[in-house]
Amino acid sequence: MPVNLSAPASGSLLPIRGIQLGVAEAHVRKANRKDLMVMVLPEGATVAGVFTQNRFCAAPVTLCREFLAAGTPIRALVVNTGNANAGTGEDGLMRARRVCEALAFELQCEPEEILPFSTGVIMEALPVDRIFLNLPTCIETLAEDAWALAAETIMTTDIVPKGLSRQVTIDGKTVTVTGIAKGSGMIHPNMATMLGYIATDAAVPQPLLQRMLGEIANVSFNRVTVDGDTSTNDSFILIAAGTAGVTVDSETAPGYAALYGALREVAVFLAQALARDGEGATKFVTIEVEGGRDAAECLKVGKAIAHSPLIKTALFASDPNLGRLLAAIGNAGIADLDVNGVRLWLGPVLVAENGGRHPDYAEADAAAVMKKAEITIRVDLGRGSAHETLWTCDFSYDYVKINAEYRS
């Protein structure tokens, strides 16, 4: 079960004026579940996106990049689960274009004004016929207060829907930020099979929105990892609807800090939610690496810990296995690391220094930390002032079960 994470409380996901969401059961892969979502944007909305770095990126990612680069205003987004339309070559691109065309026909706009997203099994042909047949249902059900329904619709192996709203006051006016995401397995820095959509009713010029998105992705979704794999379909989209009567048009604008803070808070919540609901997760783990010469080496150490199956199984077992932690640090690829300068904490407990256990180390103290559902592992590399934070989860029997049986 997800670690300290539940579905958004009823009514807690606030509408963003002008943005409407509709869903349908299209039977893309499984019957009797919502698997198709359309989000229609108001005229004048700006949209920014960041996408997977995987060289095998999915067809819809290719189209999103193409359409955003062209600078055409975006009129709507369409998301299906059950099928990722990835590893599908030219045929996959054609199918993704056909979905855009079908929705453009419904909305009486151009296909290039539609951003498509897919998540699910890879290398299977997208069943466009079932998507076509059910787009009208999405259109019919369009509503501004359907964010919770949308969060549920985009789930794959997620156990709970993920969403959060925040409000800030800018120029005496209320500005709302609402975000939803899906994740579960294959979550990794530089993203993974995650889809994230955050919208605000403030107006933000597209270039500024893109810069904000890049910065926010780097401290949220790019800092979470479940198993080190990066998916073909990761997409994180930021939308400024421009319907609140508030414009933030530069980093020095009076409302910038407040808006940025709200967007960041929602993004960090959603990113952490991915790890809390990682496949089979029983622990939510924060890894803080400080005292590095630069951010890159802090991240190396953080990832070495976050990706180690030996550490992840020890976390599952609530075992304060210091040796595996030190081995991962030693193994992170910092060639001139002086291990005698490294200090390691589990929660508040200083467990290792000078190349070995802290003299006062008592396993009971460390075991008490490890028994908790939320664990912080802190490393001081003792060689600089850079620091980075990553979030991850443990590896349980259920991780193997979910991933061994995913396609069956």
Add this chain to the structure above:
Amino acid sequence: MPVNLSAPASGSLLPIRGIQLGVAEAHVRKANRKDLMVMVLPEGATVAGVFTQNRFCAAPVTLCREFLAAGTPIRALVVNTGNANAGTGEDGLMRARRVCEALAFELQCEPEEILPFSTGVIMEALPVDRIFLNLPTCIETLAEDAWALAAETIMTTDIVPKGLSRQVTIDGKTVTVTGIAKGSGMIHPNMATMLGYIATDAAVPQPLLQRMLGEIANVSFNRVTVDGDTSTNDSFILIAAGTAGVTVDSETAPGYAALYGALREVAVFLAQALARDGEGATKFVTIEVEGGRDAAECLKVGKAIAHSPLIKTALFASDPNLGRLLAAIGNAGIADLDVNGVRLWLGPVLVAENGGRHPDYAEADAAAVMKKAEITIRVDLGRGSAHETLWTCDFSYDYVKINAEYRS
């Protein structure tokens, strides 16, 4: 259970004249199991070693490096299981030195003539008293035909002992090569908690022996990975006893190719045995990457596949999950990889090309390959002529179980 691997048949591990092995139950960590092994070398033997790249290397590794670098002849090796004497700081170094002193006293030699090895739990103080008390038993039981007993003694979570002998004829004389190894979890290119000892009765000058060892490690132990973690204690030792009346003193010597071939064959067998007996392994997987611009990028792709928990769980499930394979290839860090030039085979079946499934792909064919206990995944990157081979195993429920419960 190990994949197509059983303990060496009785009598199949051939003695190396002049090398004697003795074992004892020292109760380093658990009672009633052999956990201490001494190997005494004949005068004139040469010894070469390669060791873990982990910055947190264990105390015995530090001493081995120091003693080998000093060039003193090596008189004996001492190996304990149950405790790795790693992450133990200055105290650990002192304890490792004391073990060398104790054995040197028994053998009437200098402590610097003893190479110490430890494997087992990390960050616990080595119980030197129990080792001291049981070294005499090792000495009393010294025998030339005790390689099988030694292979059994050095095991930790290994299910079967690992050993192989080969004989070649050089200058009309029989030259024997015998090797043993232990591994199981934490096996990784650049080594892991693996100990490997290969000996021959040929005479080889130390500098040449060291070069041979480096080359052989690179095509054997450095090509096997279970979970991507690298241990603090990895050691691979090559011994030339010089008792066969045959000397191989250069790469151009008449017997070089035969000796190198036999050493390499034993090393590759032992390296593959580590993956066959990987923790919880149910599949033995060979990953062949060809068509790369250089070896480095072939290895990147091979490791991306070998380390992906999503692929390893799919292997466990016998699921031909092509998408996870393509995603791992796309994710290997080759920035300019043209995915349309990549081809992928499962066993003999060409399953993917041109960025998607092969047109003739039939899942039944791929499923038949995946059902086998030994699976070959072959990738052609289509951009050069470099190729590399790696060996790994799958991730099963038992991997989680073994590693979650290791210390309990």
